[in-house]
Amino acid sequence: MKELLLGNEAVAQGLYEAGVKVVSSYPGTPSTEITEAASKFDEIFCEWAPNEKVAAEVAAGASFGGARSFCGMKHVGLNVAADPLFTMSYIGVNGGMVFGVADDPGLHSSQNEQDSRNYAIAAKLPMLEPSDSAECRDFTKLAYSLSEDFDTPVMLRLTTRVSHSRSIVEPGQRQELALKPYIKNPAKNVMLPAFAKPKHVSVEERTKKLAAWAETCEINKIEDNHSKTGVICAGIVYQYAKEALGDTVSYLKLGMVNPLPAELIKKFAATVDKLYVIEELDDVIETFCRKNGIAVMGKDVFPRCGEFSQHVIRRCMLHTEPETLAVQEDVPVRPPVMCCGCPHRGLFFALKRAKVFVSGDIGCYTLGASAPLSAIDTCVCMGASVSGLHGFNKARGTESEKKSVAVIGDSTFIHSGITGLIDIAYNRSNSVVIILDNSITGMTGHQQNPTTGYTIKGDPTSAVDLEALCKSIGIARVRVCDPYNLKETQAALKEELEADGPSVIISRRPCALLKYVKHKPSLVVKEEKCVGCRACLSIGCPAISMKNGKASIDRTQCVGCGVCTSLCAKGAITTEEAKA
Known part of the structure; x- marks a missing residue:
């Protein structure tokens, strides 16, 4: 089958x-x-x-x-x-x-x-x-x-x-x-x-x-189309080349890309007058060919950066552009945003209001760098937020410690944030680390991790106690806040920034897309109370927009998290029942 x-x-x-x-x-x-x-x-x-x-x-x-x-x-x-x-x-x-x-x-x-x-x-x-x-x-x-x-x-x-x-x-x-x-x-x-x-x-x-x-070996093979132009390629680029060039060229398709077959390449090169190496990213095959005295055209023809396609190959080799239906109007970009009800939104809004330096990390919460929140200053690699904050504060001194934090997801913290936190405790910087605990590995599609209490097959297992772990490595101040509660979140952030000694804030709320999460009814806007101030737009929720000068909430997207209600000074955002 x-x-x-x-x-x-x-x-x-x-x-x-x-x-x-x-x-x-x-x-x-x-x-x-x-x-x-x-x-x-x-x-x-x-x-x-x-x-x-x-x-x-x-x-x-x-x-x-x-x-x-x-x-x-x-x-x-x-x-x-x-x-x-x-x-x-x-x-x-x-x-x-x-x-x-x-x-x-x-x-x-x-x-x-x-x-x-x-x-x-x-x-x-x-x-x-x-x-x-x-x-x-x-x-x-x-x-x-x-x-x-x-x-x-x-x-x-x-x-x-x-x-x-x-x-x-x-x-x-x-x-x-x-x-x-x-x-x-x-x-x-x-x-x-x-x-x-x-x-x-x-x-x-x-x-x-x-x-x-x-x-x-059979996975390195010549496809002789009796052409005087040859192409060496591997992987998905072979599929692109076949679609772009068809049988107009001969191919050496490489299934093993290390080590490369010098004699086979020389044999293929001898059958053609012009030889191209088409490879995404680095000039690995091209450099090998030149090292072995084989004349090829490669990155002098094809780009070094980005993903290839049939169109790229046609443009670079044949100097032709595909016939396409052009869009007559400028289409606005649609950048990725945090989901409606994302627990990270309230936290990042609090960080933006606090006007602090935010050492960021790898995860869906990295979207906190985008407007309108614009709350993340750096992002390097898994775990770098914690270690980076320590280095930032050691470089800039005591005043910086009162105006900087690190943010890191629960899965990323387990991956490589723990050792950075140990460094903070051991080498004594008054750094505030915020663990964004959304009860899952969110960025890659809801995989379990050692903090969730379940294995890859969904079987129950032990779960890392983040509070106990942080305390065990020398962090005396550990507290939990609910990012849906802006007042609580802002208070936690203010108190920990003012405190002496390193501290950890665990911003805990399950990912809004988890199947077991029960959402509240969607919110609505009382148009008679809305003054069009746009304060509710400052959290960047996809469910909120402006229509005819008034705020509007898309009820098909809103999960009733309530973060936006605390931003409306006029009390225009409310539940369906209250509106009635």
Whole structure:
């Protein structure tokens, strides 16, 4: 039975068919659905780890134990997992181990466009890159064979379009594998310098063998269309090129993007007069070609930044533009906003009123940087809000401590905020950290995390007590406020900024989109009381707009959170019953 699967779902199908036993990941768009889909197979133990480093180490431990394992992450998550990644390259595997990483050209949901192929090169690990869902399944299974045959972790690189597009997959049966025996072997598994030095030599020898395999493997293939123009590409770019150029060029489609096959590329280059390398982001393949004396056109023709498309390839190679129906009028932009009833809105309004420096973090609450709230000053990476606030205050002194805070979500705090808070307590800055506890990992689509009390499968488990945790690491002042209650939130913020010593405010209210949250009836505006002052617009709620000079509330969007009522000095915003 053929199925239409997301690329991420197809990877999960590949994990199932390959006999994988342990999957540990941290959710991150565009990789999240791999682990969510894998969790539906009872034969696979799946978990959400606190962060990507932990996930990689769990997968490494399962490999030591003789099981096939997987850890999945987005490209910036690979930065967090880099420490075990590099050392596992030296160690190798017992059971096969695969790192799945999803890059995000175009920054659809990310803070940078890094190209994970650079990690494969730096860590000297083989990397496969599928171009559609069928290859996602097939390359995943192949990765485990390579892992065990060459004693190496294998990296599987996807991009947003491969992860989130659908194509036909014909699912197969699971290969049940017995655990490989664990044999004590410090020279292989303990990376002391004396053991690591010869392992580096082994890694270089392994790379040579993998490069030789890449020369003849089926996933690196020439498509000869008897053209004097050739294109080298991989992944989703192959699909773009095929649609843009058709059979007018010949192709060298690379399924293994590290190590690259020098002789195969030379053989292909000899058949054409003009050779293009089309690759998103960095010039990895192009640089390899030039290093091996192969003349190519690459980033001198194609852009270095952003996501490619059929149109980009046509424009750069053929200098043509597609025929499109142009929109005659200027269409207003529609930037992302926090949802109606988002618990973070009231908190950010309070921060804006307080006129404080806000060290921000990664999550849906990062939208607090947008107008009209405009409440976040910085955003670097997961956990950086807490550490960054400490550094900001140490640089600027006591006066700054009374006018600055950090904001961080509950899942992000568990991911990498705890150590920053320990630094604040240990190295004594009077910093105020606000944990935005919305009872879920919201940004990536409502995944459980260690604070929610449920596993990835929805089974009850222990939940981190944030108040107790903060106190245990040396934060004496810990308090909870309800961000729907502006008066309470503003009072908490004022008192903690004025207090001596570090403190934590937990802004606690479940995400408005959680299924179990029961909303109040929508609010309405008494037009006779509304004076059109627009104060209610200052919180940026999508349900509130102006019509004929009066405030108006869209009852299909409003969840009755009541934050806007405290902004209306005329009492024009009320319930349907009160209006009647």
